[in-house]
Amino acid sequence: MKRLLCLFFVVQSWAVSAQNCDCRTNLDSLIQKISTDYAGYRDKVSTSKNRLAYARMVTQLRIQSMRSPSRAECFDILATYINYFQDKHLQIGVYNKEHVAKIFDPLTESQARQLTQKALSSSPEGIWWHDEKKLKIAIVKDGKTADAYKGVVLESADTTYKTGQLFSKIKKNGTFYNVHEFGSYLLSLDPRAKFQGNIFYNYFPWKRLFPHATTPAEEQEVATWQNGNKGLACWKPSPNVVCVRIPTFGMQWSQFEAFIKKNDSLIRATPYLIIDVRNNGGGNFGMELLLPYLYTKPFVVKGGLMQASINNNRVFSSDYSSDSTLLRKLRQNIGAYVPQPDFPVSYEAALPNPKKVVILQNALCGSATEYSIQVVKDFEKVTTMGENTMGMMDYGDLRQPTPIPCPDFTFVIPIVKSSWTDTAPIDQTGIAPKIQLKSPESDWLGEAVKYLENQK
Incomplete structure (x- = not known):
């Protein structure tokens, strides 16, 4: 089970020696690799109408790429091409801070305090601290657009961040915010973030210092991220309910395994379980270790559709080295989909506890987290609660x-189409919970506890 699920999420390191940062060369390389290796290409460029729109876009971008654009302008051209496919897994980025242009918007801390002293607690405005980066920023209104904000560096232990440097632009989008970061990386897609009370969840929690201070409960939550703990927590919000909070799967398998083993006896001794995966954008694995607590009867994890190509087949050959029949199908069907094997799962027996399980989800749940929710959401014990997830798992693995000629650009590509994509796609909508919660998100845990305690 671990192996099958992990195939969707692993991102490894790479190196490239040759360098060619000519924009047209890199655009053409990107186009070629996506057309042959991307599992969603044929779905996204399938009708005569979207083939025409695609061809026009490519022509326009090629013209722009030949005008000797700067590195930043070239990145925008490549990002425009990537974003045509509307796939949050398909991304290009610049992760070398030295290659991210520094923009300055001078602001002192005293000025920031003046600007934000009357900000409501429901607003993201204020002064924020990132404990891992030892970075302090001010978030103030952009002044140009409603619900738009900017983050400006006030203090940093990292000398690559300068006081007065523009760190991010933040725009409200429904229940979440899109964050365009300038400080340390550029991405073709602006990541999602959430402000909940005095915590700003953007992969790692920021805490507000001014004009509202974090509460003791919020301080306790931030503390669960210290010393590499990744926000993992397990506690009993009521005598009959245990809550396991997993805000990321971006950790080593051994760390997550040790956490589950440490709390296994408590989970097995408690009638009801809440698995809180809110804000969990995915990582290197999913809920495999939690399956025994959710299991009632044997089930099958449906395999996806592998995009057979010369490049992709090198990866698949490693995954399925012992399956000569499957490898032959991959070689014989270049340019087509080849089904992955299904994966049957069974345990000796269902556990007596937990009797019922709630999975709390929100709009920041994506990738590996969504895949796990898709697998378990219809289990007899399980009820999903919250709001629709991110919508980031129709194409994965x-x-x-993938290298392109200029190593400044880091490009990742999904090479497997999920089993549900043709019949019940999720990328545009996310996965809906069984019970939609309309109350403030700070109340959701209490609602989940109440729901479980009312079960018979």
């Missing part, structure tokens, strides 16, 4: 970044 990210491996080592």
